[in-house]
Amino acid sequence: RKICKACKCSQEDHSLSSDVEDDRKIGRLLSDSKYAMHTARVKGGDGIRIYKRNRMIITNPIVSRKDPTFDTITYEWAPPGLTQKLAMQYMELIPKEMQPVAGTDGAYYRRRQLMRQLPLYDQDPSQCRGLAEGEVKLMEDFVKKYKAEALGVAEVALPGQGGSGKEEGKPQDKTVAAGKPPESTNGTLEPAPTAEHYRCETCKQAVPGDCPVVYADRAGYSRQWHPACFVCCRCSEPLVDLIYFWKSGAAWCGRHYCESLRPRCAGCDEIIFSEDYQQAEGRAWHKKHFACLECETLLTGKPFALDNAGLLCPTCSKSKRP
Known part of the structure; x- marks a missing residue:
């Protein structure tokens, strides 16, 4: 379980990863994607890439x-x-x-959001304990597919300037030639909004021409967001380090994007790749993790109690009552 044994709090409440661990995790996530320019190769690291975090x-x-x-x-x-x-x-x-x-x-x-939105076990099969032997390849294909089709790193620019300063190290703070329409990810030109018609995709409010906005290339450069409005469409949390997943015309955090495609185990918090799993009251579990949170007794086919605190056998449920 990804929780504290003593108080049952989540990992992000007790054991945040270090900066180095975070940079390695994001480096791994962005490697083998079109956003690998945000990473750097580690010397003597056998091909390992680390996140070039901008401070x-x-x-x-x-x-x-x-x-x-x-x-x-x-x-x-x-x-x-x-x-x-x-x-x-x-x-x-x-x-x-x-x-x-x-x-x-x-x-x-x-740092909490890095752990919450982008758990390492959503991208690295070696960090998963719930995978059966034959499911490793399924997860590898799952990760490869989302890197190619959904993963994105948004950029910040003035309205109308999204995608115009792609060269690394080229600061964006300039005026774009009037009437030049932005280019979408497939190379086609999109109609450019006039200055007074720039609106935030989330709140629909007007965007001042002198204020920075967020652009997500997978959304196309005709859309922009206020910095505080670039949030996950499911949990409404700001997308950490502007890392997003694009699906169904909306930006998702990594956690909820993965959950939109596969169930997540309420016991170990990992994505379930087996078709044979336990379900109850809208939640899912690996069969071997459908167990009492307190005594670890397997509850498949047995009575159980389920609340926000988790899954309990009848004995432990009674002992926890005030």
Whole structure:
């Protein structure tokens, strides 16, 4: 189970992964995809790729003191390819409690979301305990397919400039020639909205021409989102590091995209690739994980109690009652 044995809290409440582990996980996710430019090969790592996470350090002089000193703010992640001015504008359009400033609740929130939205066991069969021998290939094909067809890394630009600064290291903070329509992922030209007609795809409100917006290339560049509105269509959580999965005309987080295609085990939290699994009250379990949360007794074909806390046998259910 991916929970604390003592208090039954989730992994993200107790054992967050390290920055290095997160960067390796995202590097693995983006490798073998068209977003591999966001990764770098690890020297001597036998082909392993690591996430080229873009950090941003802001240094402001403190002029009130006699000796010149500086106040330094480090953002643990910032959208790449922007001038510092535009990147700061983007950050200011995100709720303060979600801004990934090092040492703050916002940085902690980002790391929790990396674990929640993009669990390692949704992309790496070797991290799964629920896979039967014949299901490893099924999962490998599943991952390969979503990397090719759904996975995306959104970009930040001014309205009308999405997709225009693809070259790495080329900051986007410029004016695009008037009347140049944006290009979609299949190479066809899409009608360009006029400045007064840019609207956020989520809230449908107008987007000011001087404020950064989010573009998702799989959605086409005629759509844009306010930074705070680029969220998973299922859980409404902001998409961490702008990593999304595109399906049915909407952006999903990795967790809920996978769940939209395959059931997820309520016991081990892994995707179920077997066609023979247990279901009850809208939830699913690997058959070997359909067990009491407290005493681990298998409950297939036996009475059980099910609530938000989990699956319990009648004995443990009675003992937990006040």
